[in-house]
Amino acid sequence: MTAKPNILFIMADQLRADYLACNGHPSIRTPHIDALAARGINFTRAYCQAPVCGPSRMSFYTGRYAASHGASYNNVPLRVDERTLGDHLRPHGYRVALVGKTHMKRDDEGMAHLGISPDSSRGVLVSQCGFEPFERDDGLHPDQSADPDLRYNQYLRCQGYDSRNPWHDYANSAEDDDGNILSGWHMRHCHRPIRVREEHSETAYTTNRAMDFIDEAGDTPWCLHLSYIKPHWPYMAPAPYHNMYGQEDIPHAIRSEQERVAPHPVVDAFMQHSESREFARDEVRQRVIPTYMGLITQLDDHIGRLMGFLEERGQLDNTLIVVTSDHGDYLGDHWLGEKELFHESSARIPMIVVDPRHEADATRGTRDERLVEAIDLVPTFIDAASGNSKALDHRLEGRSLQPVVNGQSGEWRTHAFSESDYAWRPARLALQLPPDQAKAYMVTDGRWKYIHYEQHRPQLFDLQNDPEELHDLVPDKAHDEVCRRMEATLYDWCRERKLRVTVSNQRIESNTDTAHQRGYLFGIW
């Protein structure tokens, strides 16, 4: 292990924490990810900072809460002067690249305002949230906006899949018995295999491209964000993963009839979304979840392939590996589909950290229940790269996991937070809220989970006695003291956001009380 380990930052999209065998799933097969957990530390209480792709990822990449970086929903551009993982690691000699998805939206207006050309090298980095876009592919290409020259589309065409948008027509579509094309956008089709061979599927291709990057990087220290689109919808898998699991493999839906009787108004509004209404139906769960699981096992197989590749090249012992996801997937739990709210199915994420260095031996193969947040990765990576994340504590809101990974005791955070901005969703219209009031905040101390909704009453769940979060404790008013405490914690958190980003705390320390020294002699007789 050199002083500058490589960093392999693997993200799956919409992968629930509990859909891994090592996290207790009763039927799924994820032997390679399980092996990583056995080689590293498995954080079982990790939360994303926003249970939706864009803001969650911007938090992963900036090390800052969504309230701080401001890109609070998909397609909200990240401010041009936010700093990202690439900005932090590049000065330490790292090549910091992306293969796959980021859901970064470029701030065109901000760039134009500052005269930054999107084509300049700086402009490209600003546009790609600091990553060198070795292969950027956000993985969702409706015909309306599909780029026929998307590299994966070109690749598929080279393999003989002829179409303007083979991503859709082949890699995310199936065929009926008469050869008619069945779009993967429709969940009723997702028990059928896609029209490309497994080795040409997105997960396989993305893994290949990661290998290309690693080969190209050679001896330069690298940080690769390998960011798979699957198991995100379209829920379509190649053979043999499309029917690897059956209905007997599906866990029961985490929901109760009571949840529909007197739902919280915001949750109720989400229950009316089409994705929720569909996933509330058993037929949909039975059609989708086996494929969702197959996509995860496929992903696992390719992670295994990638591990073999790293081992072959002698890099396995020199690479810090993280496996995580940007958020979960309700899959019908709580009568909801998709994500965006804060039940464990949606807000909790897998977080496995494999640090091959000797110092981490103490925690190898352990599970850790401490509260971990997505924003912890940036400081962790900075420290791994021999940087000093502490010196950036005027910007970074996460905590380096290094001491935890190294088995050092010490105080740790007491609460984790997540945020939702649902201004773009029908729920906002149903609730008749203006765009800046469609917000919600989650705070948990591990035992209690409290959710503050703007304009509506909060929710409280007891994760110890009600781990399935079926009983909202707010209406019975028996836990008002807990609610008050959690609300106070959230208030403290609001005031602690790091928005004074242009000057470091170190510099403040060294400049405190120096005005007189600098000749500004005020208050002198």
Add this chain to the structure above:
Amino acid sequence: MTAKPNILFIMADQLRADYLACNGHPSIRTPHIDALAARGINFTRAYCQAPVCGPSRMSFYTGRYAASHGASYNNVPLRVDERTLGDHLRPHGYRVALVGKTHMKRDDEGMAHLGISPDSSRGVLVSQCGFEPFERDDGLHPDQSADPDLRYNQYLRCQGYDSRNPWHDYANSAEDDDGNILSGWHMRHCHRPIRVREEHSETAYTTNRAMDFIDEAGDTPWCLHLSYIKPHWPYMAPAPYHNMYGQEDIPHAIRSEQERVAPHPVVDAFMQHSESREFARDEVRQRVIPTYMGLITQLDDHIGRLMGFLEERGQLDNTLIVVTSDHGDYLGDHWLGEKELFHESSARIPMIVVDPRHEADATRGTRDERLVEAIDLVPTFIDAASGNSKALDHRLEGRSLQPVVNGQSGEWRTHAFSESDYAWRPARLALQLPPDQAKAYMVTDGRWKYIHYEQHRPQLFDLQNDPEELHDLVPDKAHDEVCRRMEATLYDWCRERKLRVTVSNQRIESNTDTAHQRGYLFGIW
């Protein structure tokens, strides 16, 4: 009056709201400012967003609270992608210029990071918070960092004041009877006249430069930020203003012995600062305040001169005029010097708005007690320039004063806010706080003023029954319900900060629930 009135945005530095005759000062002479109040509307409950130059001004220029723009103290650079008055008015055809002080600190690191050259035209605007620096002069030039080529220094030299730093040696120094130079940095000298003739003093020079700009601008609509350094320290005035007022003209110090008996810990720490210890002494007040008043009357005279100039050029009826300041000056009130805390002496500011248009006739010559904030000026100016400040309500946190000026009724804000970040001050060290915990927040509803200090108990004052703020009501616990309400208001305010700045609310409205339309067919069977 054309559709595009000129905007004359006059700021004095450290001018207390109550040191104007039109605001009730018993002895000061400010006839020209009084005349403006008689021609316009005088807001008697206006607050700065931070009672210290830098952050207050950044709020004035961005229309955003200090918590939002992040430049929370002097010399904290404003983020390069914040938008300022110039950015907002220039698209409407305005020339937006600065004559005088901004206390803007350039974000060198941010500019370098984005490859913006400070010498480029964009770089200059980013460096000068969006103003064309027709004449920038922050007005404080200790020998340690004085620029001999400062334009005012050159000017003074041309007038025969020979020195490397004539700003200090002549314009802010006096002489004793033997001709020895007495530095204006020392308050003991401030009863003596400065060593330049009145017409060469800073206030006169700054006014001249404003006239130069107005002449140069010609028929182009302009917004001039005329930003005087005085009556800010060094408290040094030219003859005859240096001894125009005597001890009999000084208002009594607003303070009580009780305030020193059991002070709030943070206030106590500020009381130990040298400026507070000095201003607690009657000798200091008696020496400084007559000169402070003389500087204000001098300023008033030059504002009169400028009004004459505008009238002569036929521009008086075509120019929206604002007179305000960035914060007050304790001058020994509450046993404090300088500013930074939230008593009326420090946080309240003059705010006179003269709108020559017919629509404003209804309020001409009136006093208005509604709560006004510094951040209200940017939207007011945008609307005056035929812009639409509402369309910028994802960034702007102030409210356009236009409807109030036009005498329209309607709901108005219920609370005003101000913030303090005293990380750089000795008080932080005395209180043993880390740099990010030296923060305080003021909220007032006009009747009550509540102050939240991080790590210390709050304060509460009853502005109706105790307008001098001598009795902190928190220790006696008789007003816990008021405190709870104010704290809840502050919590709401924290969550309402506008940090999702890269997308407008209008765009959110038009993009709500459009994913399916754009081909992202999730949740479809």
